[in-house]
Amino acid sequence: MHKIFIRSFVSSLVFLFTLTVAAVAKDVKAAFVYIGPTGDHGWTYQHDVGRKAVEAAGFKTTYVEGVPESADAERVLRQLANSGHDVIFTTSFGYMNPTNKVAKEFPNVKFEHATGYKREHPNVSTYAARFYEGRAILGTIAGTMTKSNVIGYVASFPIPEVIRGINSFTLAAQKVNPNIKTKIVWAFTWYDPGKESEAAKALIDQGADIIAQHTDSTAIVQIAEKAGVYAFGQASDMDKFAPKAVLTSVENNWGPYYVERVKAVANGTWSQKDTWHGIGDGMVVISDLDSAMPSDLQAKVKKLQADLASGKVHAFTGPIYDQKGDLMVAAGKTADDGMLAGMMTYVKGVEGDIPK
Amino acid sequence: MIIDIHFIGLIITSIMASAVPLILASCGELITERSGVLNLGVEGMMIIGAISGFAFMTVTGSLFIAVIGAMLAGVLISTIFAFLTQTLITNHVATGLALTIFGIGISAMIGKNFVGIPGKEFPVLFESLKDTIPFLSPILFGHSIVFYFAFALPFFTNYFLKKTKIGLIVRAVGDSPESASNQGINVKLVRYSCILYGGAMCGLAGAYLSMIYTPQWIENMTGGRGWIALALVVFSTWNPIKILIGAMIFGGLTIIQFHMQAMGVRVPVQFLTALPYIVTIIVLVVISRDSRKIRLSTPSSLGKSFYKDN
Numbered sequence: 248m249h250k251i252f253i254r255s256f257v258s259s260l261v262f263l264f265t266l267t268v269a270a271v272a273k274d275v276k277a278a279f280v281y282i283g284p285t286g287d288h289g290w291t292y293q294h295d296v297g298r299k300a301v302e303a304a305g306f307k308t309t310y311v312e313g314v315p316e317s318a319d320a321e322r323v324l325r326q327l328a329n330s331g332h333d334v335i336f337t338t339s340f341g342y343m344n345p346t347n348k349v350a351k352e353f354p355n356v357k358f359e360h361a362t363g364y365k366r367e368h369p370n371v372s373t374y375a376a377r378f379y380e381g382r383a384i385l386g387t388i389a390g391t392m393t394k395s396n397v398i399g400y401v402a403s404f405p406i407p408e409v410i411r412g413i414n415s416f417t418l419a420a421q422k423v424n425p426n427i428k429t430k431i432v433w434a435f436t437w438y439d440p441g442k443e444s445e446a447a448k449a450l451i452d453q454g455a456d457i458i459a460q461h462t463d464s465t466a467i468v469q470i471a472e473k474a475g476v477y478a479f480g481q482a483s484d485m486d487k488f489a490p491k492a493v494l495t496s497v498e499n500n501w502g503p504y505y506v507e508r509v510k511a512v513a514n515g516t517w518s519q520k521d522t523w524h525g526i527g528d529g530m531v532v533i534s535d536l537d538s539a540m541p542s543d544l545q546a547k548v549k550k551l552q553a554d555l556a557s558g559k560v561h562a563f564t565g566p567i568y569d570q571k572g573d574l575m576v577a578a579g580k581t582a583d584d585g586m587l588a589g590m591m592t593y594v595k596g597v598e599g600d601i602p603k
Numbered sequence: 604m605i606i607d608i609h610f611i612g613l614i615i616t617s618i619m620a621s622a623v624p625l626i627l628a629s630c631g632e633l634i635t636e637r638s639g640v641l642n643l644g645v646e647g648m649m650i651i652g653a654i655s656g657f658a659f660m661t662v663t664g665s666l667f668i669a670v671i672g673a674m675l676a677g678v679l680i681s682t683i684f685a686f687l688t689q690t691l692i693t694n695h696v697a698t699g700l701a702l703t704i705f706g707i708g709i710s711a712m713i714g715k716n717f718v719g720i721p722g723k724e725f726p727v728l729f730e731s732l733k734d735t736i737p738f739l740s741p742i743l744f745g746h747s748i749v750f751y752f753a754f755a756l757p758f759f760t761n762y763f764l765k766k767t768k769i770g771l772i773v774r775a776v777g778d779s780p781e782s783a784s785n786q787g788i789n790v791k792l793v794r795y796s797c798i799l800y801g802g803a804m805c806g807l808a809g810a811y812l813s814m815i816y817t818p819q820w821i822e823n824m825t826g827g828r829g830w831i832a833l834a835l836v837v838f839s840t841w842n843p844i845k846i847l848i849g850a851m852i853f854g855g856l857t858i859i860q861f862h863m864q865a866m867g868v869r870v871p872v873q874f875l876t877a878l879p880y881i882v883t884i885i886v887l888v889v890i891s892r893d894s895r896k897i898r899l900s901t902p903s904s905l906g907k908s909f910y911k912d913n
Contacts, residue, residue: 284822286718313822399865432864435872440817441826442857445621449861452613465721466817488721599867 275513277301277505278332279310280323282339283438289463289482290437290499294338294361296483297501304506306513316341324349328356334512336505337361339437340406347371357517359508362408364588369519374504377525378408379415379587380555381497382459383562384533384548385479386419388494389427389457391544392477396426399450399458401443401467402433405601407590409461414594415562416459421596429597430455440466451476468493477539484534495548496534503529523584527556563587568595612738614862619742620816622854623753624649624808624825628832629839629846630756631804636836637764638797639777641906643699644684646829647706648802652677652809654710657717657820666725670749670810677806678799680706685798688908689791695906703829711822722818747815749807756804760843773797777902780909790909805829834883840890840900853879 279298283291291312298308309332314323320342327335328349334357337346343363350358350368362375389398398420402409417429430453432446444466447458451474458478460467465488471478472489480486480496504522511517524530533552536545554560565576569592576582582590593601628645635642642648656673660666684702687693728751729744736743764770775783776793784790812828813820831853838853839845860875891897 284718286715287821288719292719430865430867432861433872434861438821439826440819440821440824441621441812441828444817445617445857446861446864448617449858449865452610452617453862453865455865464817464821465719465819469721469818599864600869602869602872 274307275334275509276307276309276332277509277512278327278335279308280314280320280327280335280337280339280342281310281312282314282316282341283463284312285310287438287463288465288485288488291338291463293482293499294336294501297505298336300502301505301509304510306509314342316345318345320345321349324358325352328353333357334359334509334517340408357508357512364521366519366521372508372520372522374508374520374522374524375408376499376501376530377523378497378499378531379411379562380525381531381533382412382416383419383555384551385459385495385497386416386421387423387548387551388479388540388544389416389459389477390420390422390424391547392494392540393420393424393427393457395454395456396424396428397454397456398427398429399447399453399455400429400431401446401450401458401460401462402431403437403462404435405433405591405603407588410593410601411587411590412461413597414590417596418567418594419562427596431597431599433602434462436462438463440464443467444470447471447478448474465489480534486534486537491539494537494540498532498534500530500532525555526552527558569593570595570597608738609741612741614858616741617858618851618855619754620746620750621858622850623750624811624816624828625832625835625850625854626753626756626846627749627808627811628805628829629835629850630760630843631801631808632832632836633760633839633841633843633846634764634773634804635797635801636905637777637841637902638773638794639780639902639904639907639909640688640794640798641695641699642681642684642702642798642801643696643833644681644702644706645801645805645832646825646827647703648677648680648805649706649809649812649825649829649832650710650823651680651706652806653813653824654714654717654809654820655806656810657722657813658713660723660814661717661720664723666723666814669814670807673810673814674803674806677802677804677809679802681798681802681805684802685795689794689798692908692910695908707823714820714822717820718822720819722814722820725815725818747811749811749815753811754847757843757847764843774902777904780904784909784911790911794909805832808832831879834879838883838886840886840896841902842900852882 281291285291285295302308311323314320336359338361340362343365346358346360347365347367350371354370358371360373363373366373420427434442434446436442443462443464447467447470456476458471460481465485468478468485468489471492477494478492480493482499484496486493561581563582565580566578567576569575632645652673655676656669659672660669687698688695725747727745727747733740733745776790780790835849838849856875856878860870863870
């Protein structure tokens with residue numbers, strides 16, 4: 248009698264234990280921290296599309312939007328880690344230090360930081376997309392479509408990510424049109440429609456007939472539409488905001504990665520990783536090409552897209568010279584990831600200096 | 604880069620377009636301050652105008668209703684300020700600051716459903732004349748009605764204050780509410796009206812941003828322009844015509860900065876962002892060296908509550 252009782256007690260304990268483990272595994276909660284509003288139709292919007300994919304895969308998610316890249320971020324992260332979230336995605340470069348700081352305090356919570364390079368603790372992973380592959384495609388289009396040979400580029404902050412994009416864009420444009428000039432204006436914001444459109448207007452007034460952007464709002468494509476010049480959508484398909492101006496958009500597709508990582512947390516297989524995916528892995532997607540582009544250009548773009556995806560073509564293939572004319576990448580070589588990650592110099596053909 | 608006269612015309616046009624919300628909000632605030640009320644809630648009233656204009660436009664589809672709606676929203680929120688400061692005699696500075704914080708918060712809340720919706724195109728006047736005269740025509744033609752109104756407003760405001768009887772009453776109330784009251788003027792009524800008028804103009808300034816300048820709703824889209832407008836009133840020494848000049852200088856700073864960048868000239872952005880405030884401080888220092896001048900231009904009862912036993 249006594250034995251049976253103990254046995255059944257133990258077995259029920261084991262049963263309960265497995266039940267809770269199963270419940271915990273199923274109940275993984277993911278949190279997302281956004282820099283902008285989910286409705287920005289750009290950067291944050293695309294991350295939220297990814298979050299919805301995680302929900303669709305059967306996991307609980309929460310998000311906090313409009314979190315400044317300051318001490319506020321730390322407070323939000325601590326709050327999320329404290330309230331039972333198992334994995335937290337921090338989706339802006341400026342969250343790099345707060346993420347690592349809070350990760351140290353919560354070793355059992357997994358942190359995933361987008362576009363950063365610091366992984367100071369075993370529970371911090373980083374991930375980014377090779378947007379520069381998409382920008383090589385935009386550069387090819389811009390170099391072909393420009394009539395004034397002046398291409399405007401509204402940039403946000405002088406960080407490697409943005410400079411890499413400018414370089415990749417310019418190199419691709421030069422390849423199809425050696426006479427082009429890329430004029431850069433730094434808006435010093437990721438998201439301020441007023442400033443972004445003033446910057447775009449200045450570029451158009453100075454003769455640019457194609458505007459590329461590395462800021463997040465739809466203001467620039469709208470200005471381009473009004474002025475009758477071409478533009479490219481950023482982060483999401485911005486065609487509906489400027490049907491005539493937008494030639495194509497470079498879309499960020501985070502969903503598959505998010506689902507994979509949350510599943511890994513659920514299965515207990517999550518480990519620290521540095522992910523850098525491009526067109527080939529589907530993290531960077533090129534939207535439909537506008538009919539204003541001639542068919543031979545469309546074919547060329549499609550081919551380049553396929554070659555970038557397969558790795559046959561690399562956006563940074565030598566010889567590449569910097570602004571002073573010094574060799575950056577030798578002929579026949581391609582830039583390695585280390586060089587790309589820390590890229591802080593313009594290539595030849597970009598006008599102006601990088602602001603300090 | 605060939606700098607031709609047409610190009611300069613384009614730059615001036617951009618500067619004027621960016622000066623519009625500053626002129627509207629400053630002229631409204633100037634009337635409020637001339638009646639002796641200091642309303643620091645300009646930023647809050649502007650952002651409320653911005654979201655209301657955009658929301659009315661999206662819901663009703665009518666631009667006219669949207670503009671009127673934005674002005675009424677400005678009036679509505681300034682009524683709160685008027686009631687608090689004039690009827691309950693609260694401190695102007697604290698109430699104004701609260702109004703700004705309130706406006707930013709509530710606009711973000713209402714705005715949730717309006718983020719990411721493309722705005723409608725606002726009709727422009729004299730579009731066909733835009734390419735007739737090389738330098739002048741982009742400056743003169745092809746703008747929205749709000750644009751023309753904004754550039755006429757300082758002159759109307761000046762005329763109103765200096766040449767009309769009601770303008771004189773407003774100034775009298777601002778300079779000496781006691782004497783005005785003794786003359787049988789209803790100080791509270793005058794101040795209420797001036798506050799509501801200021802609210803309407805700030806609402807219009809906000810609507811210009813969300814409906815014409817960048818036709819979309821974005822949280823916090825006024826981006827500190829309300830504070831610049833406040834600085835502008837002080838900069839102008841409460842003179843509407845000088846608001847026009849100040850708004851062109853303040854609005855021009857960002858535009859010129861982008862043009863300099865595109866031309867390859869490097870300028871520290873942070874310095875330029877701070878420049879409007881630095882200029883205002885310098886102007887204040889300069890005018891306050893002459894105590895007579897500051898006494899003549901500043902409404903004497905500015906920011907002071909007026910209380911009358913009945």
